[in-house]
Amino acid sequence: MRSKFRLVAELVGPLAAVAIVTVFGSTMSIAQQGNVTNILVTTTIVVALYVFTGNSGVMSFGQISFVAVGAFAAGILTAPTLTRQANMPSLFKFLSTTQISNFDSLLLGAGLGALFAFLVGVVLLRLSGLSAGIATFAVLEITYDVLSYWDKIGPGVMPVVLVPVTTTLVMGALGLGVAIVVAFAYQRTRSCRLLRATREDAVAAQGIGISIFQHRLIAFTISGAIAGFAGALFVHELGSISTGQVYIDLTFATLAMLVVGGTGSLWGAVLGGIALGVLESFLSNAENGVAIGSWHVTLPNGLSVVIVGVIMVVVLIFAPKGISGSHEFLERFFSHRPAKAGTGTEPESTAKMTDEESSEVPLSPRPTS
């Protein structure tokens, strides 16, 4: 019974947080609603990052590449064809004439993100640790460079403009909701549990016949799909996109959100995205001048980055599992057991990233001999 409740809480908690933010945002001015929508879309990217990094324990600096591909594909194919022919004369023919609906562009973003992630993953996912970090960073650099300068597939150094704006507050919330449900559903699969086993102990997992590469590739592809989908949401939120918006700054922002929230849980990803998102939008408001009480404050440009960076450093040093402790929503409440057994085993004290779950969820049956 308890475990059923726990499962429900694991899904409902993040969704409820999104609903609360959305309801709260809908009471604000139009301009502020835009900020809230932006938080929701950014959190969708954090969920994408979590699906791979949280479950596999491998850090990727390249997930924003998939966001970029989704955003540019969705932006170009939904902008008016006349604008495209005027602003991007060298585009491939099918890119300059095909017109798709905004909804289709979301699906296209997800599809392209998945495809790109799959191709990258096949080449890179045999790497681990630092090499994997460097290699995924290289993918980000390559994507940025190609999208910025190859004018047959994009606008070159110019931004894509006049993209129809349809990601409203509600659409942003729905998009994030879909991403959360997908991430949750994936977490329940056998493949994800096997992947988590490889995260906890790669050697032991391989010893019982788990293919690390295969399960990482599945997670990477799903993560790419969510990232591409988030990219399409993003472009329909902004109405325009340039390569600088989907590059290192966004990589840093989403990574900070994930590690501050807690890398090891979906709840942590959502919590971190919302918490840092609110803080960042407050700070960037304050950089343009804001009234606090009776006095008018203008923070220097760049201060928000400093504060977010410092928070990230402090959290990682003092609470490496993030503010969620890398637990799912109410996970500890439901899995709490009476202490009368008195064995002295403290499940929380020694664990590395996520703890109870890996001991409770039965690992895959061994391949029968």
Add this chain to the structure above:
Amino acid sequence: MSWIGHLVNAVSLGVVYGLVAVSVGLVFGVLRQVNLAQGEVIALGAYSLWMTRDLPVVVRILVCIGVCVAMSLVIQVIIFRPLRGASALTTLIVTFGLSYALEGVWTIVFGTNGQPVSMLSSLNQVVVGGNVGLRWITLVEMGVGGIFFALLVLVLYGSKIGVMMRATAEDFRTARIVGVRIDRVVTLAFVFGGVSAAMVAILFTVQTPLVTPTLGFNLITLGLVGTVLGGIDRLGRATAGGFVVGFVNSMLGAIIPQELLVFLPMLTFMFVIVMLVVRPAGLFTPKGSNVERV
């Protein structure tokens, strides 16, 4: 320019990235942790050259070295001491955050557009003209880089503290058990890291006399890429990796046609990916050694 000229340029950029790799590799060797914030040490060093622009050159160089060493030690105390024993990836992310925060600080304090540093600009004069285009700075770079690396080798292999450093790099716990003063060794690694960062700051600003807030991050990313590419757990290999990345980047820039120059980062990072996939343990790591690969 002839191919000799390109070669000379490539070597000089290679030396700069080799020095960046030294400063990353030294810390990694002792602690098995990555310090991405080393780039911001370089940036601060470069800014210190701007702040001391009215003073004599020798003073400016000494101030720069002092500032870099001090900054390096502050990072060691604030970030690396609490994180001792954490994984390389954790420290990579923490110092990534720190780099970004510091970049914000530079923007606030020194402005977005960068500050001009004119120092030793006479070094940009040509030694051998014509097709070769050899400038004094290139010779100075090779000389300084060579001497520094030789000194480092001398310390590591010829002094007691050097032996301690190598022992720590080999096996942290055992070294501690047999009485190696770990804290002293770690401090020394950061001091050397600071000195090599100062040299990068000086050599780089002579060639490119504009210091912008992103200078450190740009240098360290490519430097770290080179370090991992060469084989991060041996200082010599890491340095060679840094050299290779700088060299290849410069050579590719010279070879490809002008209109394709914008795709230089793509080519460089393609090269990096291919090398990482083919030789995941490092370009200069012998085959058959322990490979981190699944």
